[in-house]
C-alpha cells in the first residue's frame with residue numbers, strides 16, 4: 455500500500471499504543487492530514503506483548519498524575535472507542551520481602567497519598583488476604599492501591615486503530631521509516647521504504663526501535679532496548695484480584711479474567727544485548743521458581759504460552775516526550791520502558807499538544823530529550839521500574 459498523499463501535517467513512525475494514541479489526540483484537535491507508518495503488523499510491537507498493568511503508584515509526582523489521567527481514560531475507553539479492554543480496577547500490591555524493602559516503599563506510599571490516592575499499608579496478614587496461598591513468611595507487608603488494575607491490551611490497539619481510520623487518519627503497515635530529509639535544522643520529509651513523504655513533523659513512536667530510528671536520522675539518544683519475557687499459565691479458578699509486584703527480583707503477575715496467571719520478572723543482564731523477540735528455557739525456569747516460591751500451590755500448574763517483547767528504557771526511567779533539540783519538527787514519544795500501556799492516554803495528549811505548538815505541563819528537565827546532555831544532578835529519576 456502507498457500513502458494517499460505526497461504531503462502530511464504529521465507523520466508518526468510506529469503504530470503501537472503510543473503512535474495510535476498520539477494520532478487520536480491530534481485528530482480530535484482537527485490536525486490533519488495525519489499518516490502513521492509501521493514496518494510490522496498491528497500489535498507486533500510491545501503494545502501486543504505486555505502484561506496490561508495500569509498503576510498510579512510511582513515515586514515521581516508528574517508520573518503519578520499522568521497515570522491517574524490514564525486510569526480515567528481507560529475507565530471511559532469502552533464507551534469512547536466501542537472496544538472493551540476490560541479494565542479491571544482490582545488493585546496493585548507491591549509486596550516487601552523484608553524490612554528494608556518495606557522501608558523503600560515508604561516514600562512511594564506517602565507521595566501517592568499526598569496526590570489524593572488511597573494507597574494503603576498492609577502487613578503480612580494483609581498481604582495474605584490479597585494473595586491467598588502465599589507462602590508464610592514470604593512477605594512482611596507492602597502497599598496496596600485498589601484503583602490500580604489491569605486491562606487487555608489488544609482491544610485498546612484495535613479500538614484506537616478503528617477510530618483513527620474512521621476519522622480519516624491513514625495507517626500503513628509494511629512501510630519502514632529509513633530517516634528524515636532536513637532543511638537546515640528542520641524536518642522536511644520522512645524517507646521510507648516506499649519513497650519520500652513530505653511533512654514538517656515526524657513523531658518517533660517506534661518503541662524498542664526508537665533509538666534505531668533516531669540514529670537513522672542522525673540523532674544521538676539515550677534510549678536502550680531490552681528484551682523482557684513473559685508467560686501465561688493454564689487457567690485456574692479465580693483466586694487473585696490484584697497485580698502483585700515484588701521489588702527484589704521484579705516478579706509481577708496477575709490473574710486474567712480467563713483465569714490464567716500472566717507475569718514476568720526482571721531479565722538477567724544479557725552480555726549479547728540481543729533484542730531478538732524469542733523465548734528462553736532459562737526464563738521459564740527462573741519464573742517458575744520465583745512464582746512457586748511465593749505461591750507453592752502453583753507447583754503443578756502448566757505454562758500455556760511464553761513470549762517476549764522490548765522495553766524502550768531510559769537512564770532515569772522516565773519517558774521522553776519532546777522535540778529534539780538538534781532537529782525542529784522531530785518529536786520524541788518514546789522511552790516508556792515497561793509502562794507505555796499505562797502512560798499512553800495522558801502522555802500522548804502532551805505529545806499532540808507539542809506537535810501543535812502548545813505549551814505543555816511536563817517539565818523538559820524531567821521528560822525532554824535534551825535532559826541527558828546535562829549533568830543531571832537533582833533531576834528526578836523514576837526507580838520504581840517494576841510491574
Ligand SMILES: Cc1cc2nc3c(=O)[nH]c(=O)nc-3n(C[C@H](O)[C@H](O)[C@H](O)COP(=O)(O)OP(=O)(O)OC[C@H]3O[C@@H](n4cnc5c(N)ncnc54)[C@H](O)[C@@H]3O)c2cc1C
Nearest residue numbers: 468470471472493499500501505507631661763794795796
Ligand atoms: C513483556 C512486557 C510486559 C509489559 N507490561 C506492561 C504493563 O503491564 N503495563 C504497561 O503499561 N506497559 C507494559 N509494557 C510496556 C508497554 O508494552 C510498552 O511501553 C508500550 O507498548 C510501548 O508502545 P509503543 O507504541 O511505544 O511501542 P510498540 O508497541 O513496540 O510499537 C512500536 C512500533 O514501531 C514500529 N517500528 C519500529 N521501527 C520502525 C521503523 N523504522 N519504521 C516503521 N515502523 C517502525 C514497530 O513495528 C512497532 O509496531 C510491557 C512490555 C513488555 C515487552
